Amino acid sequence: MATLKRTTVYIYLAGVPVPAGIMTSRVDGRYTSSEFIYGNRYIQRDDAVPVDPVSLPLPLPGRSVVYRTSPDFAVFNGIRDAGPDKWGRYLLDKKYPTAGLDEFDYIVSSGSDRVGALGFGASPTSGVGVWDGHAFVPVDDRIPELAQLQRAVDHADDSEDQDFRLLLEYGPSLGGARPKGTVLWDGELYLAKFSLSSDAWDVCGAEYATMKLAAACGMNVPQVIITEVLGKSVYLIRRFDRDGVSRVPFHSALTMTGSHESDYGRHSYKDIVSAISKYSPTPAEDRLELYRRMVFNIFCSNTDDHLRNHGFLYASNGQWQLSPLYDVLPFPQNTNSWSLALQIGEEGRAATVSNALSAAAGFGLRQQEAVAVVEQIHEVTNGWRDIYAECGQSQLDIDKIAGCFHVGG
Structure with missing residues (x-):
């Protein structure tokens, strides 16, 4: 009923x-x-x-x-x-x-x-x-301490644990699969992502290093920090949907394209390009930024690039701008070929340079412009080991995710 x-x-x-x-x-x-x-x-x-x-x-x-x-x-x-x-x-x-x-x-x-x-x-x-x-x-507007949140995550299977009960009352509501919560860091609001005991490698550290790698490629990356709480890595990303105490309207690309989650596999970067062209105050810049992200995802095997992992922030006068980068993480591959979550170009979801180049015109790019983007991102990601090491990743963890960087790795 x-x-x-x-x-x-x-x-x-x-x-x-x-x-x-x-x-x-x-x-x-x-x-x-x-x-x-x-x-x-x-x-x-x-x-x-x-x-x-x-x-x-x-x-x-x-x-x-x-x-x-x-x-x-x-x-x-x-x-x-x-x-x-x-x-x-x-x-x-x-x-x-x-x-x-x-x-x-x-x-x-x-x-x-x-x-x-x-x-x-x-x-x-x-x-x-x-x-x-x-x-x-x-509404409970308290902002928990990092250590309290990490203890709650560590006892997430114990409904009677005091820290976990406090977390339940706080009721974090942010999306994604991994444990997270909002914290204050140097007077700014950050999203904190926490390590799990089941992690096969330092996932938080890897996401931090990947964002630094993306920044080195010239992408729009918010402030990110890696720290340690109770002996575990915690990844912090500045909340770009907050401007001080004010909240900034945000929508996922799933919303901005009018798509349904059940159509997973049919969604495409072309869909996001259409939303950019319709709503962005700077469509050419946003299309180029999205193309860079797509190429970067190919090189680092970020195969979780679905429509909820792309977003838009409200600009003004009914316009929405592509948000800064978020939720980018390499996923180890066991084969020499793999696919992204979104359709790319003539080869569908195949994570290949040729597929990315075939999509260039749809982003408003000339072929030589697309080739320049590919070459620049290839050159930077080719040095991923050095950047990961500079970001504190151990040699063991670097070796564990080496399979993510098939192209030029």
């Missing part, structure tokens, strides 16, 4: 949560669907930002439009972006072990560190809260 659930969707504008509209979900298992309607006051604001620029464009002032999810979409992509993925869902399942959480519950039950600028509450006058299974309660 279907159940109706409703929430007011807030968006932070200039640091203040503003009610944007109301989402109603008809929860019915795989047949779940949702509706959304903007508030009249919100769409009259000069600074109004769409909750989802593709599925929920701002209607003209004075018009009341009821948006409905497309078939097979439980909620709108732009709202789903504000919810947790594997790690956050694991925590919520631990927190509410008998609740049988659905997509709506995961989104509205998450903590205050969710990505982007959305929030959720009981009504347009209630303010932002967190759903506790019965009602919206005040």
Whole structure:
């Protein structure tokens, strides 16, 4: 039997949560669907930002439009972006072990560190809260200490552990599979990623070194730091969806392309290029940046380059800019050929230079420009061992991931 659930969707504008509209979900298992309607006051604001620029464009002032999810979409992509993925869902399942959480519950039950600028509450006058299974309660804005978070991760299988219980109350909501949380570092907000006892190599250190390698290739990389907590590596990346205390609207490329996660394997870099051309204030620069990232992913075997691992930040006047780089990590390969998550060019998802060059025109690049990008990134990634060593990676860990760098490695 279907159940109706409703929430007011807030968006932070200039640091203040503003009610944007109301989402109603008809929860019915795989047949779940949702509706959304903007508030009249919100769409009259000069600074109004769409909750989802593709599925929920701002209607003209004075018009009341009821948006409905497309078939097979439980909620709108732009709202789903504000919810947790594997790690956050694991925590919520631990927190509410008998609740049988659905997509709506995961989104509205998450903590205050969710990505982007959305929030959720009981009504347009209630303010932002967190759903506790019965009602919206005040948001816990505490920022845990790094050591506390690492201890909680270490005891993630023990629901009675004190640090883990505090983590459950804090309720991190950021996406991705690995344990993470927001921390303060030198007065700035950073996303911290933690090591797992099951890691076969220093995964946190490898991600840090890979981001440094990407920066050396000339890509837009945010500030990254590697540190050690309780004898384990912790990787820190500055939150580019925060400007001081203000939240910056962010959406994944999955949202900006209007795609469905079930179409994994059909998604392409061309889809992201189309979104850039439509929404970016600097489309030529963003297309070149994306091409660099695609070539880099080929050289370092980052095969987890799906649409959620590319994003857009709100610029102004309805425009969205390609976000800085994130979630880039080599994946060891056992063969001499491999594929990326996204379609590249004439050879489909094949991670080859020839495939990248075949896609150049779609990025607005002349062939000689694409060749120059490939050669420059090849030259830099060819020295990956030196950069990884400079970043503190042990010789043993470098040898373990050597298979990631088949081309020029």
